[in-house]
Structure formats: structure tokens, C-alpha cells
Amino acid sequence: MFRPLHHWPAIFRSFRSSQGLARPSRRARRRLSRQCLPLEQLEGRAVPSVITLNVTSPDDSGKHTLRDAITTADQGSANDSYVIKIVSPKTITLESALLDLNRNITITGSASGKTTVQRDPSAPAFRIFTVDAGETVNISGLTIKGGNAGSGNGGGVDNSGTLTVSNSVFSSNSAGTYGGGLDNEGGGTATVSNSTFTSNSAGSLGGGINNGGTATVSGSSFTGNTAVNGGGGLSSIGTLTVSNSTFTSNSARLGGGLFNFQAGTATVSNSTFTSNSASSFGGGLYNDATVTVSGSTFTSNSAGINGGGIYKAGGTTTVSGSTFTINTPNDVGP
Numbered sequence: 039m040f041r042p043l044h045h046w047p048a049i050f051r052s053f054r055s056s057q058g059l060a061r062p063s064r065r066a067r068r069r070l071s072r073q074c075l076p077l078e079q080l081e082g083r084a085v086p087s088v089i090t091l092n093v094t095s096p097d098d099s100g101k102h103t104l105r106d107a108i109t110t111a112d113q114g115s116a117n118d119s120y121v122i123k124i125v126s127p128k129t130i131t132l133e134s135a136l137l138d139l140n141r142n143i144t145i146t147g148s149a150s151g152k153t154t155v156q157r158d159p160s161a162p163a164f165r166i167f168t169v170d171a172g173e174t175v176n177i178s179g180l181t182i183k184g185g186n187a188g189s190g191n192g193g194g195v196d197n198s199g200t201l202t203v204s205n206s207v208f209s210s211n212s213a214g215t216y217g218g219g220l221d222n223e224g225g226g227t228a229t230v231s232n233s234t235f236t237s238n239s240a241g242s243l244g245g246g247i248n249n250g251g252t253a254t255v256s257g258s259s260f261t262g263n264t265a266v267n268g269g270g271g272l273s274s275i276g277t278l279t280v281s282n283s284t285f286t287s288n289s290a291r292l293g294g295g296l297f298n299f300q301a302g303t304a305t306v307s308n309s310t311f312t313s314n315s316a317s318s319f320g321g322g323l324y325n326d327a328t329v330t331v332s333g334s335t336f337t338s339n340s341a342g343i344n345g346g347g348i349y350k351a352g353g354t355t356t357v358s359g360s361t362f363t364i365n366t367p368n369d370v371g372p
Contacts, residue, residue, distance in 0.1 A: 086117045087117075088120075088121060089114065089121070091121070093107050093123065093124040093125060093127070094126045094127070096127035096128075096131070098130075098133045098134070104122070104136070105137075107120075108137050108139065112137050112139070112140050114141060118141075118142075120143045122143060124146065128152065130153075130154065130155045131156055132155065132166070133161050134161065134162070135164035136166070136168075139168065139199075140170040140173055142174045142175070144175070144178075145167075146177075146179050147179035147206075149205065151181040152181070153179060154180070155180055155181070155182055156181075156185075157183075157184040163187070164185070165190070165196055166183075166185040168196050169196070169226075170199055171199055173200070174200045175201050175202070176203075179205050180206045181206065181207040182194040182208050183209045183211070186212050187213040187214060187221075188213075189241075190214060191213050191215050192216070192217045193213040193219065194211035194218070194220055196217070197220065197223060197228055200227045201226065202230075203230045203233055204233065205232050207233065208220060208233070208236070208238055208246070209237060211238045212239045214240075214241040215240065215242045217240060217243075219245070219263070220235075220246070221244065222276070224250040224276065226250070227253075228251070231257050232256075232257045233258045234259050235258070237262045237263065238264075239263065239265070240264075240266070241265075242265065243269050243273040243297065244273035245270045246263040247271075249274040249277075249278050250276050252278075253274065253276065253277070253278050254279045255278070256279075256282055258284075259284045259286070260284070260286070260295070261284075261286045261288070262287050262288065263289075264288065265289075266290070268293050268297035269292075269296060269324075270288030270290035270316075271285045271294070271314065272295070272296050273296070273297040274296075274298050274302045275300040275327075276301075276302060278304040279305045280304070280305070281306075281309065285309070285322070286313055290316055293320040294320065294341075296322070297320070297323075297324045298325045298327050298328075299327055299351075302328070303329075305329075306329065308334060310335045311334070311335065311339055312337045314340075315340045316340075319341055319343055319349040321339035321341040321349075322339035322347045322365065324345070325355050327354075329356070331348070331355075331360055332360065333358075333359045335363075336348065336360065336362045336369065340365065341367065344367065344368065344372055346367055346368055346369065347362045347365035347370055348369070350370065350372065
């Protein structure tokens, strides 16, 4: 038989009473249910995109030209990256300088450098490509030809950013000072693979490449490049790594093949130096900084005064597992 509440033991009455007091009324519960948590507006964020720009015209300017594609990329969002594909023209002849590459840009031609971007020989002096600091640029499958930096650096390419070059050819480019084919400025990073540097020239240093920053060269060839002062094939005052590459018939006053000087640190492995010449010292290689050579071959290199193969002007020169044949007037000097 049910007993009224006032007949329940005091302990149960107090427990039920306390539960009742803790529970809000239906009206209060309804009021609480209508409340919404405040929403914080999120900051708008752009999602980076990869934008492809096809080049189908060989003209110097206008729609679907290389100049048009670079201009579009340069004026685009800095959050995006741009892929410029040179689709159909085999040769693009430029009449004036292109805009600097100031976005993250990839430029691709056909395999083995069969797509040519060149300066019109009758046009005023200008280099082919300029990579701005802070940008990442990839170049592949191009022949870069006839660039002329005038009194400046980098006739083919002047790099102050992060540059990767693969399966490309640098031919007949010139610079009044440094880097006839390619100049890697101080603070720049350049990675070159499976590429060819032929008949490039510099008024001072680095007929093929001049490196003032950090450069890595692999599977590449340097043939017939010239520099007035040093490094017909390649010169460096930065950090340089060369592997599985060939230096043939390059010439300079110092270091016909390779010139490493000042604070330069160079590592050369599994490479070949053949028929390079220096009018003074270091037909194959000249070093007055720090160089390590391993597994390499020096053949028929010549110097006007000393060090037909390698000339050790100062610093530290370490050679291991390498061969020297018919270098004149001597293999290693002094």
C-alpha cells in the first residue's frame, strides 16, 4: 500500500527534495535549450593551386607565347605554383628580355633539350632567364642559347633563388663578368643534372657556370667554354659538388676545367678532365681553397706555366683513386 510522502523516513524525503531542487523547471529548461553557443568566424585561407600554362606560339609576344605565360605567372597569386609547358614550337626567338621569374615556376620543353629558347643575335644584349631571390624554379628539356648579359652576370640564367636544371643545354651564352652559361649568385642554390654546357664565355670567371652560393652538378658535360680569368668550364667560391661529369677543351688563364678559390669548398668525384688548358696555372683544375678529388681522370690537360693536371696554389687539395696521363708541363704542381 502506497504511503504518503510525509510518512516516508526523513532520509528519503531529504534525498528526493534535494534532487528536486537541483533539477531546473521545464520553463528554465526550455529557456536553456534556446541558447546557442557563439560561433567564431574563421579566417579565410587560400588553398594553393598548381596552374598549368601551355605555350603553343613561337612568337616573341602575344597570346600563348612564353612571354605571355611568364607574365601571367608573375602576376598570379604567390600562394600558387605555375607549370609552363612549351608544347609545340621547337624554337622561340626573343627580341627583348623576359620578366624575372618571381613566382614558383616550372618550365618544361621536350626531352633532351630539343626545345630552344634563344636571343635574336641582332637584338640588344639581354640574358634569357632571371630567377629572383626566394623563388623556386625548375627548368627541364630546354636549349638556352645566345643569351648575353652584357657587363652583368649569367648570360643564360642568373639565379638568386633555388634553381633546378635537368636535361638541358646551355649554348653560346656570354656574360661580361661571371657565369657565361649560368651564374649562381651568393645565397642562391643551383642543382644541375644531365645537362650540357657548350661554347659559353665569361669576361672574368666561369665560362660554363660560376657558383657563388651552393651548387650541385651531376651527369653533366662542359665542352669548349672559356673564361678570361678563371674556370673555363666552372668556377666556384661557394660550396660545390661535382660528380660523374666531363670537362673537355675548356680554357682560361687559371683552371681551364675548374677554378676553386677564396672560401670555396669543392668535392669532385668520378669525373673526367680532358684537353683543358690554362695559359698560366691549372690546365685541368686550379685550387687555392679546399678541394677533394676522388675516382677521377686527368688526361692531356695543359698549363702555360705549371700544373697541367692540377695546380695547388694554396689551401687544401686532397686527391685519391685518380689517374693522371700526359698532362703538361706536369701532372700536379707546384
